[in-house]
Amino acid sequence: MPYKVLVIPGDGVGPEVVEAALYVIKAAASKYGVDLEIKTAEAGDAALRKYGTAMPPEALKLADEADVIFKGPIGESAYDVTSLIRMRYLLYANIRPVKNLPGVPAVKEIDCVFVRENVEDVYVGAEYRVGDVTIALKVITEKGTRRVARVARKYAEMRGRRVTIVHKANVLRVVDAFFRDVAMEELRGLEVDQMYVDAAAMELVRNPKRFDVVLTTNQYGDILTDLAAQVAGGIGLAPSGNIGDSKAMFEPVHGAAFDIAGKGIANPIATILSAAMMFEWMGRKDVANAIRVAVEKSIEKGIKTPDIGGDKSTIEVGKFIASII
């Protein structure tokens, strides 16, 4: 049975980086014998303009049928596509590994994995306006916290190291304290520490090496992972996987970057490394590693985009990596 992969190219630089990654995905699948059935769907700002909805019924149907979604960045309508997919399929753990790549200038040395809760927090979309007052609900549940904490446990056991729970329980004494306490319980037996989110932002610049597995809520994770990616050498390199119990979605951490769209200069590495995570999720760590090695080789050989000091195009990088896999 082939894996049903739905590709959503997305907006801005999305179609370019996804095209580059597809060279790699196809080369890897054929070389390593992974059976993929790839379909494509339009979703995002362009779909909104064209069909009046950012996630057209056709895209939704294909997403429902797919085993896994491989997605480029979405523009202004990201909540209607990215967040919708995360919530509809309960992709409750957003895995964002952050690690320097050899040959890429970085702010500091860093090697950690963020496990970001992905379907609760202020992201649930429960917002109200009453006259000149607006209110959004920040929701944290026991079930939601336990399941994502179990994912953090898995990563900590794999890496044999510590989990840092990031929260703001000194101010959010009910919800953030609940997240911390339930997570603590779920992580019992492991080495666990905790940090306030403001201090964590600072530490990610001051001493990022102190982080290993970071478990945090949805919005703190959103903010800290962009920051951490920048510390590691730039948002053009940061992959992610949105994982549920039966489905998953892989996508670069970066956004649509409309300012450089169509210029062929967007770095496809974040998207290509997201493809590596997808193969790992399929149980093919060998393929994932082959892609990672090929990415490192391409950088070593200078086949890289301008953001990391090269002069190659998005597609050239993708094709090169595909060719040496």
Added chain:
Amino acid sequence: MPYKVLVIPGDGVGPEVVEAALYVIKAAASKYGVDLEIKTAEAGDAALRKYGTAMPPEALKLADEADVIFKGPIGESAYDVTSLIRMRYLLYANIRPVKNLPGVPAVKEIDCVFVRENVEDVYVGAEYRVGDVTIALKVITEKGTRRVARVARKYAEMRGRRVTIVHKANVLRVVDAFFRDVAMEELRGLEVDQMYVDAAAMELVRNPKRFDVVLTTNQYGDILTDLAAQVAGGIGLAPSGNIGDSKAMFEPVHGAAFDIAGKGIANPIATILSAAMMFEWMGRKDVANAIRVAVEKSIEKGIKTPDIGGDKSTIEVGKFIASII
């Protein structure tokens, strides 16, 4: 009429940095003829242990009577002291200037002022637990947004530059969009742009020079200002002022730092620069500038604490700065 100043030394390194700053405050007040009536109150973790309440009635009474509060960091009970003071006296604008100091190694060049909304957002303390579900309200009001936006306008006019509104309106389509829209209206006529909070965290590391005045909500401001302080050279240097219509509180951005408390190595500069902000708030820009110049001179002369490469103690730095004012 003297200014009634209530000093709250606070927890951890608080008493040390506040003592050092008091040398400077007293020297400056006497040299420049500022009439201060200084009282002191216990509040924070130590007060909680001693009196069973972090903000004892005596401290509250003195705070009610004071024109201005000068405060060290508070430990675990910060919400009951720091946030209480902010909300009780409606100190709705938290002003956090971030600027490199000559001679202090920094991550990047930065020169901006954060105007952080200080009494709304998830900080209002409206939190609930119902069984295994917890909920906190994120509250943003028109009135609250207008008044803090007016403060941002004042700073932008003073500096003659741009305001960047930081929010997450692509996800928080009601509350953050409301904050943005009301702020935009209030800032009409100025150069204004906007950025998502995750992108802002990244940009503060990638290209911090692009920020001038940053207007944002309470919790984003909490996170981003710690980060920005680290980019500028460390949290030991970052001052802040909590400003309302008739009262104010000045305090360092850093926390109680229990790990180095009592060692005499905490950097008093954040607290001393907070004193400069206090004099400026009193209408004495001359005194504020004199303190800033003395701080820079002390660093230049190597009279500095270990965190910025010196070997002097907290009090030595305070006394030296006081002596050259």
